[in-house]
Amino acid sequence: MTRRRALTLAAAALAVLLAWLVGWPLLVTFGEALGGPGGWTLAHLRAFAARPDEWLALWRSLWTSAASVALAAAVGVPLGFAFERADFPGRRFLGAAAALPVALPPLVGVIAFLFLFGESGFATRAVQAALGLAAPPWRLAGPGAILLVHTYSFYVFFYLFTRAALARMDGSLLEAAASLGAGRLRTLWHVTLPLLRPALSTAALLTFMTALASFSAPYLFGGSFRVMTTQIVASKLNGDDALAQVETVTLAALALLGLAAMRRADRRAERVTGTRGVPPRRRRLAGPARWAVGGLAVLAAAFLLLPHAVLVLLSFVPPFTWTAEPFPPVLDLGNWRTLFSSAERLRPIANSLWMATAATAAALALGLAAALVARRRGGRLATLLEGLLAVPWALPGTVFAVALAVAMSVNAPWQGRFLLIGTPLILPLAYLVRGLPLTGRAALAGLRQLDPALEEAAASLGAGTFRRLRRITLPLLRPAVAAGAALAFVTALGDFVTSIVLYTFETRPIAIEILSGLRLQELGLAAAYGVLLMAASAGAFALRGEGREL
Amino acid sequence: MTPPPFLVLDGLSKRFGGHTVLDGVALAVGRGEVLALLGPSGSGKTTLLRLLAGFETPDAGRILVDGERLDPLPPARRNVGMVFQHYALFPHLSVGENVAFGLRLPRAEAAARVAAALASVDLPGFEDRRVGEISGGQQQRVALARALAPEPRLLLLDEPLSNLDPSLRERTRRELRRALARVGITTVLVTHEQEEAFHLGDRVAVLGGGRLHQVGTPEELYERPATRFVAGFVGRASVLPGTFAGAERVRIEAGEGEVFWVGEETAEGLAPGEAVELLVRPESLELRPARGPDALSGRVVERRYAGQGTYYTVALANGWEVEVLSGPHAAAAGETVHVGPRADASLPRIFRREAA
Numbered sequence: 001m002t003r004r005r006a007l008t009l010a011a012a013a014l015a016v017l018l019a020w021l022v023g024w025p026l027l028v029t030f031g032e033a034l035g036g037p038g039g040w041t042l043a044h045l046r047a048f049a050a051r052p053d054e055w056l057a058l059w060r061s062l063w064t065s066a067a068s069v070a071l072a073a074a075v076g077v078p079l080g081f082a083f084e085r086a087d088f089p090g091r092r093f094l095g096a097a098a099a100l101p102v103a104l105p106p107l108v109g110v111i112a113f114l115f116l117f118g119e120s121g122f123a124t125r126a127v128q129a130a131l132g133l134a135a136p137p138w139r140l141a142g143p144g145a146i147l148l149v150h151t152y153s154f155y156v157f158f159y160l161f162t163r164a165a166l167a168r169m170d171g172s173l174l175e176a177a178a179s180l181g182a183g184r185l186r187t188l189w190h191v192t193l194p195l196l197r198p199a200l201s202t203a204a205l206l207t208f209m210t211a212l213a214s215f216s217a218p219y220l221f222g223g224s225f226r227v228m229t230t231q232i233v234a235s236k237l238n239g240d241d242a243l244a245q246v247e248t249v250t251l252a253a254l255a256l257l258g259l260a261a262m263r264r265a266d267r268r269a270e271r272v273t274g275t276r277g278v279p280p281r282r283r284r285l286a287g288p289a290r291w292a293v294g295g296l297a298v299l300a301a302a303f304l305l306l307p308h309a310v311l312v313l314l315s316f317v318p319p320f321t322w323t324a325e326p327f328p329p330v331l332d333l334g335n336w337r338t339l340f341s342s343a344e345r346l347r348p349i350a351n352s353l354w355m356a357t358a359a360t361a362a363a364l365a366l367g368l369a370a371a372l373v374a375r376r377r378g379g380r381l382a383t384l385l386e387g388l389l390a391v392p393w394a395l396p397g398t399v400f401a402v403a404l405a406v407a408m409s410v411n412a413p414w415q416g417r418f419l420l421i422g423t424p425l426i427l428p429l430a431y432l433v434r435g436l437p438l439t440g441r442a443a444l445a446g447l448r449q450l451d452p453a454l455e456e457a458a459a460s461l462g463a464g465t466f467r468r469l470r471r472i473t474l475p476l477l478r479p480a481v482a483a484g485a486a487l488a489f490v491t492a493l494g495d496f497v498t499s500i501v502l503y504t505f506e507t508r509p510i511a512i513e514i515l516s517g518l519r520l521q522e523l524g525l526a527a528a529y530g531v532l533l534m535a536a537s538a539g540a541f542a543l544r545g546e547g548r549e550l
Numbered sequence: 551m552t553p554p555p556f557l558v559l560d561g562l563s564k565r566f567g568g569h570t571v572l573d574g575v576a577l578a579v580g581r582g583e584v585l586a587l588l589g590p591s592g593s594g595k596t597t598l599l600r601l602l603a604g605f606e607t608p609d610a611g612r613i614l615v616d617g618e619r620l621d622p623l624p625p626a627r628r629n630v631g632m633v634f635q636h637y638a639l640f641p642h643l644s645v646g647e648n649v650a651f652g653l654r655l656p657r658a659e660a661a662a663r664v665a666a667a668l669a670s671v672d673l674p675g676f677e678d679r680r681v682g683e684i685s686g687g688q689q690q691r692v693a694l695a696r697a698l699a700p701e702p703r704l705l706l707l708d709e710p711l712s713n714l715d716p717s718l719r720e721r722t723r724r725e726l727r728r729a730l731a732r733v734g735i736t737t738v739l740v741t742h743e744q745e746e747a748f749h750l751g752d753r754v755a756v757l758g759g760g761r762l763h764q765v766g767t768p769e770e771l772y773e774r775p776a777t778r779f780v781a782g783f784v785g786r787a788s789v790l791p792g793t794f795a796g797a798e799r800v801r802i803e804a805g806e807g808e809v810f811w812v813g814e815e816t817a818e819g820l821a822p823g824e825a826v827e828l829l830v831r832p833e834s835l836e837l838r839p840a841r842g843p844d845a846l847s848g849r850v851v852e853r854r855y856a857g858q859g860t861y862y863t864v865a866l867a868n869g870w871e872v873e874v875l876s877g878p879h880a881a882a883a884g885e886t887v888h889v890g891p892r893a894d895a896s897l898p899r900i901f902r903r904e905a906a
Binding site: 460463 | 603604605624625626627628629630631632634635636638639640641642651652654696697700706
């Protein structure tokens with residue numbers, strides 16, 4: 001009984017702390033959006049609703065997100081089928097490479113595209129030179145550019161979910177369909193696709209919400225084509241706080257709707273995919289089909305790896321040496337030397353490193369504690385804790401950035417508000433909130449997979465609560481939690497969306513430095529920073545892969 | 551003679567939600583005795599084992615070991631060894647580390663104890679193997695060695711053989727029986743298989759619907775089942791409804807006049823005219839060539855050859871079915887036969903008929 005009471009206390013304390021971190025800034029923002037000098041007012045809301053460009057931004061957010069889902073599915077699903085159902089040379093390596101964009105910080109993907117397809121990008125110049133054109137054949141701007149980047153970044157969701165669902169599928173179902181006389185198309189249409197539906201709808205929602213939250217691509221390519229996230233930041237930077245608050249609340253409401261839909265889809269998916277049996281067999285392709293599919297997959301993988309390669313190459317191009325040539329004439333280590341020899345250039349790296357480390361450590365401790373307590377305590381408090389861990393995952397970074405900026409702009413400790421804006425603490429705090437779902441959900445998932453009999457066995461062998469935690473639970477959770485922490489670290493290290501709202505010059509992180517590199521035409525330096533983030537992401541992704549094997 | 555009780559379960563009850571899983575189970579186990587808890591799934595046998603291990607707390611009742619209360623202690627302080635159904639070997643630890651987990655000894659001593667424990671289950675030198683790279687049978691023995699290494703007062707086995715291939719099961723069962731006899735530890739094991747319970751248990755406790763129906767040696771359970779549930783669950787038996795006619799006689803009306811069979815009363819104070827059921831083992835019946843005063847007539851609907859004997863399912867005139875054990879050529883399917891009690895076999899058991 002006392003153990004239960006201690007757990008309840010711990011759960012309540014954690015719930016209060018998480019609510020303060022995750023929920024309170026949003027509530028304060030909501031309150032301010034409805035508040036005025038004379039008490040409650042709908043004036044801000046009315047002003048918002050009266051402006052046509054707000055409605056336009058909302059509409060653009062929705063339709064680009066929907067289009068992103070369709071495009072990402074069109075690329076990701078066939079790719080998932082090809083890699084899971086067919087066997088061809090290089091399948092394993094290319095299959096892993098195709099999942100790379102999942103851990104790439106959005107800003108890095110965007111600048112890689114800029115260097116590849118932008119006005120003076122490699123591909124653009126190559127086509128221009130080949131066709132002898134006077135002007136670049138296209139401009140990387142507007143909704144088309146945004147959708148291109150979204151497709152490239154988000155097809156991974158469809159790709160991974162399709163592959164996972166196909167791998168899980170009971171092969172005897174396909175054999176049963178065949179024995180009942182169904183051909184390949186009929187089986188695909190009546191058996192495989194219906195079974196994939198939960199996975200695909202989850203991927204679709206995930207893509208939709210990520211697209212809704214996307215900031216880097218619309219910010220760099222959108223120009224006057226504003227979506228909600230860029231609209232919010234523009235209002236905030238223009239000093240129109242009230243408008244920014246209403247916009248933030250609107251976007252948050254949209255995202256929470258998405259989260260609710262997602263949870264329902266999740267539950268449905270759990271119900272459907274409970275079968276086990278023979279793993280489906282991979283079709284060994286022979287003759288021309290083998291080479292055709294193999295060749296296509298190689299091409300696709302090359303296309304996917306091209307932005308990464310371009311980024312690396314560009315980091316070796318000295319400033320202002322590459323003008324009209326299709327390929328840079330000079331390559332040297334100058335950018336890298338500058339980056340590592342000047343204290344001012346190293347500053348953003350040091351900033352990002354310490355802020356990401358501190359935020360990840362805190363997110364790890366909090367997420368792990370909340371998951372452990374929730375799992376053991378059960379009941380409504382556990383549901384609350386799990387919900388609080390999931391909220392920042394569903395809400396766009398822009399929403400949190402603005403909410404933190406609003407809530408932490410005054411010193412009112414009795415209201416749970418502290419003056420943190422402009423201090424070095426605000427960014428780590430923002431990163432912590434964004435990292436919580438990654439560490440917390442990883443810990444929850446790991447705990448769910450843990451056989452309760454293992455802990456019982458340890459208890460029956462005389463191990464008390466802490467020895468069980470130290471010797472059994474934590475070591476077994478390590479792969480899952482390490483993967484979650486690595487993702488949280490990389491997300492914080494490359495964060496752009498919250499940083500642009502909350503940074504100060506002293507605490508400027510890598511992403512902000514990349515942006516200023518672009519503005520100052522120091523493309524090589526920006527690329528070098530990007531390569532660093534890319535390398536960190538690849539490392540985290542390798543860890544993530546290990547965690548999944550558990 | 552039963553030895554003085556070492557483990558005593560005193561009126562144990564457990565409810566989950568509104569559902570009573572265990573209802574006042576009382577039971578005594580002697581020192582060094584192996585008790586098999588036998589019951590169908592949902593009978594409460596696993597819950598009983600988990601109460602002993604301390605993973606669940608009873609809603610009522612006490613557990614005593616050697617005169618000491620066990621139920622207030624947390625699992626970690628009970629000194630009760632357990633082998634889990636799926637073994638629950640720690641996947642991140644080696645075989646040796648698994649066995650050493652429950653030992654709080656200096657390193658050298660622990661190593662010696664681990665070596666001895668592994669040797670005692672025929673796995674000498676397996677210390678550095680990974681748990682994932684040994685076979686299912688070996689995992690089972692490692693789990694046994696791990697549970698026994700701390701020298702617990704009591705050993706619990708949860709369906710110890712259910713996770714093994716049928717081909718391995720019988721051999722492992724013999725090995726397990728020998729190991730338990732050698733260690734001489736008081737053991738409670740849970741199983742839903744009668745053969746396993748009969749082979750491993752010195753005594754067998756039959757659980758059904760959360761109640762303890764009977765505890766006894768395999769012979770006692772088979773020859774003199776105390777309740778209709780035990781009679782039906784342990785071994786094969788046919789049920790014939792009838793009316794008590796006094797003096798251990800039951801009148802059976804199987805559609806063609808009255809037939810009286812003699813049985814053994816199990817319920818106290820049966821009054822003539824009371825509705826009863828007669829439980830008859832297939833080997834207590836015989837097929838007869840001609841109809842006698844105590845024979846029921848019917849048609850063979852199924853013939854099942856089982857090596858040492860052949861089972862004949864006979865449908866009586868009113869549709870009831872009885873099973874008879876006889877020789878392989880006693881009758882053919884479809885043939886009309888006559889069924890009567892064997893003179894040299896144990897008597898059918900008479901149970902009071904429960905209202906449906």
